[in-house]
Amino acid sequence: MESAVTQTGGFSPGVAARVRLVDGRRVFVKAVGPEPNPEAPDLHRAEARITAALPTAAPVPPLLMALDLEGWVVLAFEDVDGKMPAQPWQLDEFHRVLAAAAELSVLLDPSPIEAPTIADRFGENFQGWRRLSAASAEGADDLAWLDPWARRNLGRLADREAAWIAAAAGSALIHGDLRADNVLLTDHHVMVVDWPWAAVGAPWFDIVAMGPSVIMQGAPDAMNLLDQHLFARGADPEEVTTVLIAMAGFFLHHSVQAPPPGLPTVRAFQRAQGEAALLWVRERTHWR
Template identity: 80%
Template sequence: MARRASAETTDVPADVPADVSADVPAAAGVRVDWWAVPAGVRSQVEASLGSPVETAVTQAGGFSPGVAARVRLVDGRRVFVKAVGPEPNPATPDLHRAEARITAALPATALVPSLLMSLDLEGWVVLVLEDVDGRTPAQPWRLNELQRVLAAAAELSAQLDPSPIEAPTLADRIGEDFRGWRRLAAAFEEGTDDLSWLDPWARRRLARLVDREADWATAAAGRALIHGDLRADNVLLTEDRVMVVDWPWAAVGAAWFDVVAMGPSVIMQGAPDAMSVLDRHLRARGADPEDVTTVLIALTGYFLRKSVEPPPPGLPTLRGFQRAQGEAALEWVRERTGWS
């Protein structure tokens, strides 16, 4: 009989104090233990793997309201299992299906764990991936680890430019979500939100932010395959590699987009001299400064507007994380625009 493992995480290095970044929201949702998955689904997964599960150690990072576990099988093999059912968030199974399609189609040389198999069973979607013996970057960020991740982002975008697979453009993938400033301005005009929660600098420049945001899709256009959700909790550091995980939001766009999208979380999580490091990296990659600022403005509006919506089912911590990212992004916007 398979033995249950108590839920724990190996994501945080032992030399990082437990109270580091206590005021920074964690990229962590509500996980489901492997042993809570319906027995019929677990049996089918084990049959497909050809061995029962011996231990399953839940990993804490990330927002998906499902299973994310490092699994050891009775025959000694190790795999990583992601699984989600129709509850509590009915949109998540489709995200897992998208991740399976995208990951399976990526080149074998990409810095991405291999998909070993995926199953659709009783409303549950299960992904079994290569288990990577690594950890997420330390929090707050260490400069050398941030530089490793930025170098990996550049390498990955070079591997995936032009995109080797069919995927929607960033404009099609994100759509109206990157019209956050426009929606906030409309709510203010309609009297449904007085925006008293918004930074006074942004309130005074709301019309200007709305105007600049309108050009984001043109600024973000490109031919590279973009991860679309790059953050510390979607990165694994090994001794000699950086692996990027969780690909359901992949889209085609500017090769530098992922670094801009990651930037607010890096700033929020206390990376040393974060804005300068990010700006230097983007300049070195030849990203047009005006395009970067335009995309950053749209990203900031997205985070801030989303942060005032009710939390999605099963994702109670998401809005607080988005608010913190939005506030960090706004500081970066102020720095880049120099608007008085």
């Protein structure tokens, strides 16, 4: 190794670096051990399995090596000479990412690899509104921190959330965690990285999942452009709203839990996404 530059962004507690080898080649290396977050190595193992199995036509950096040794997992990918989308989002970059996500969903439908269903992947997590409702009923949380509109509509949100698994079902391989920090823009391509959460579900799921972060990060006219994109792809509006409600509940419920080991900033990020998702839910439902 000749040099290494640490890369910022994302929420992994491990190492992420762009490395120049002595022969001039460049690779991207990520590594994590069982401390401080014992779940992190399994995510790297999942990413290795999924990335290695993706079709070569997918805009994903190839996996060059995976090493699993004494609890540590090290992955080496082909380095991409790209950049993350600007923050706040620029309109042209937003359109590029939306178009790339649409193309990727076509390429990966039906899923070319074995992966968990979206219900198996997220079923335990997407019960936020029901858990908040139960905590309120039990007197464990007065929900004073929650937006008054959400408190007024808590029962409706919990009821609608319960239908999200059927709404999100499908045959496409979805990324499951599409955000600006998992995208690299090159001169000619939009590369999608970090695939440990991949699952099989509705081909439009990633756009709904990305929406709250895009709204939070100031993409121009974000909700309207997201809605137009989903409509153009033929996504059922009621199913989209159902999944979005479940997503908002996930973010908001998790935002008030203790932070995971080694991830002290993730709860604030989830709160911001939850509040952005709630704005989009209100826009779509028109509930009072």
